[in-house]
Amino acid sequence: MKKIFLIAFICITLSFVVLTIGFGHDCNDKATKDSFVEFKNEQLNTKIKDGDIIFQTSISNQSKAIQLATHSKYSHMGIIYKNKGTFYVYEAIQPVKTTPLQEWIQRGKDDHYVIKRLKNVEKKLTPATLKKMKEIGELYKGKDYDLYFEWSDDKIYCSELVWKIYKEALGIEIGQLQKLSEFDTSHPIVQQKLKERYGNKIPSDEKVISPAAMFNSSKLITVEEYN
DSSP, X not given: OHXXXXXXXXXXHHHHHHHHHHHHHHHHHHHHHHHHHHXXXXXXXXXXXXXXXXXXXXXXXXXXXXXHXXXXXXXXXEEEEEETTEEEEEEESSSEEEEEHHHHHHHSGGGOEEEEEETTHHHHSOHHHHHHHHHHHHTTTTOOBXXXXXXXXXXXXXXXXXXXXXXXXXOOXXXXXXXXXXXXXXXXXXXHHHHHHHTTOOOTTOEEOOHHHHHTOTTEEEEEEEO
16 A cells, blocks of 8 residues: 555656646746847847838738739838837828837738838938928828828828838938839739729729839848848
8 A cells, every 4th residue: 555655656746847847948938038039129229220111021911912913022111210219110001100119020920020221321311301201200190091002192001101201301212103004913812902992993004102112222221131
């Protein structure tokens, strides 16, 4: 009988040790991950500047169509601004608003992002021009997202917001404007999305600025990329 109790005691003790070790590993893994994220955030904060432009692959239901039509994986973008020591992204979603930078990054596919900056930024993005950019941006704040990609200020989409802010504040056009008819509409996913939006009346001559056109602009340089 004593032998049975001894065996049971050993089994229970071993089980407790295994559980304790496993729990310890989970805690260590979480602490390591949290430390890594904090380290990455600190690194990022030392590299970015007010007025930088950030790109990501959106997971919205129209993202794949945009990627296929523009031959680029980047389907969403915004402008980075600093406020009271914290970085935010000014973006056109629904509606136009300011989003904390880390929240914005985590909303994209695989947390992947690329940050770009104007060449000779010190000469172009002065405190005065940054102030003007933010003032112009405020005029669009709260406006609805433009599902039809129209070149008006009534509603606005992500790349249009960034393009217009830079154009109106600095007189700089980042990326080449295109007509809707210039995009690749051959893929069924793109055709389906166009059908949903426009029916049989696709506005082929509508002016459009895409995230891809801005991403590929020679006026920008890459300052940071993750994943």
